[in-house]
Amino acid sequence: MIVVLLGPPGAGKGTQAQKIEKTQGLVQLSTGDMLRAAVTEGSKVGKKAKDFMEAGKLVTDEIVVKIIENRIQKVDCKNGFLLDGFPRTLTQAKALDNMLNQKSLKLNAVVEMQVDDEALVDRIIGRYTCTACNQGYHGENLKPKVDGVCDNCGSTNFKRRVDDNRETVSSRLEAYHSQTAPLLPYYKEQGVLRVVNGMVDIGDVSVQINDVLSSLN
Ligand code: AP5
Ligand code: MG
Ligand code: ZN
Numbered sequence: 001m002i003v004v005l006l007g008p009p010g011a012g013k014g015t016q017a018q019k020i021e022k023t024q025g026l027v028q029l030s031t032g033d034m035l036r037a038a039v040t041e042g043s044k045v046g047k048k049a050k051d052f053m054e055a056g057k058l059v060t061d062e063i064v065v066k067i068i069e070n071r072i073q074k075v076d077c078k079n080g081f082l083l084d085g086f087p088r089t090l091t092q093a094k095a096l097d098n099m100l101n102q103k104s105l106k107l108n109a110v111v112e113m114q115v116d117d118e119a120l121v122d123r124i125i126g127r128y129t130c131t132a133c134n135q136g137y138h139g140e141n142l143k144p145k146v147d148g149v150c151d152n153c154g155s156t157n158f159k160r161r162v163d164d165n166r167e168t169v170s171s172r173l174e175a176y177h178s179q180t181a182p183l184l185p186y187y188k189e190q191g192v193l194r195v196v197n198g199m200v201d202i203g204d205v206s207v208q209i210n211d212v213l214s215s216l217n
Helices: 013-024 031-041 044-054 061-071 090-102 117-125 166-180 183-190 202-216
Strands: 002-006 027-030 081-084 109-114 127-130 136-138 193-197
Touching: 002 013, 002 183, 013 027, 013 081, 013 136, 013 202, 027 031, 031 044, 031 061, 031 081, 044 061, 061 090, 090 183, 109 183, 109 202, 117 127, 117 166, 183 193, 193 202
Parallel strands: 002 081, 002 109, 027 081, 109 193
Antiparallel strands: 127 136
16 A cells, blocks of 8 residues: 655654554655655765755755655565655656556555644644654653653653754745645545545544545555
């Protein structure tokens, strides 16, 4: 099964992808996570991507298309995958269609997570993740069971993203509305668009996404 999670920054794509990866065994492919790893490594891609990311602008299509093209060749993608944060432009969407066509695969669903812009800012400002395993948390909405200890791996080290500040969030939202939202009519036309209400609790969003996924089986 090949599914895209589409939604604005802070919509909950990563949160839901991590849950689905655990429950359904579909591997999460987050271009944001891959780019952040490249920046930390200081690789050529990381050096090219860093300034765009810190400014809340999209990295070039060429870079992210290449990353995904390489990533989906890996053996863990054999039974399907969940795209989190890709595609984000029409050029990327068309490149994905081509990649899948070449492998005789098809996109099963694009799940749009709808969240109001005002709620997104609070979600992003409150977000932090485990340094060791990347499990996501939120200061109010999703705390570890034991204060200061990661539920997933027991680590006590957490980090915040450099682009999670008010100024950068508004550029990221602007990029979403101008460059990514045009994918909605594109996928509607293809008959794969499914909409979920992302304004409810994390568990209630999962229920809606699981309903979509089970309707595809
Ligand atoms: P990326 O890492 O993809 O960031 P993003 O799209 O801005 O999305 P976020 O990761 O901020 O949000 P999310 O939807 O994953 O929310 P989360 O689950 O964490 O991209 C970063 C940058 O990389 C881009 O700006 C760009 O520069 C570059 N990039 C990446 N992909 C690219 C591409 N394809 N093309 C070009 N450039 C690219 O949730 C947020 C918080 O809210 C968490 O704390 C969570 O606990 C909480 N929360 C989640 N759900 C709920 C809920 N239902 N109720 C209450 N709280 C909730
Ligand atoms: Mg994310
Ligand atoms: Zn952890």
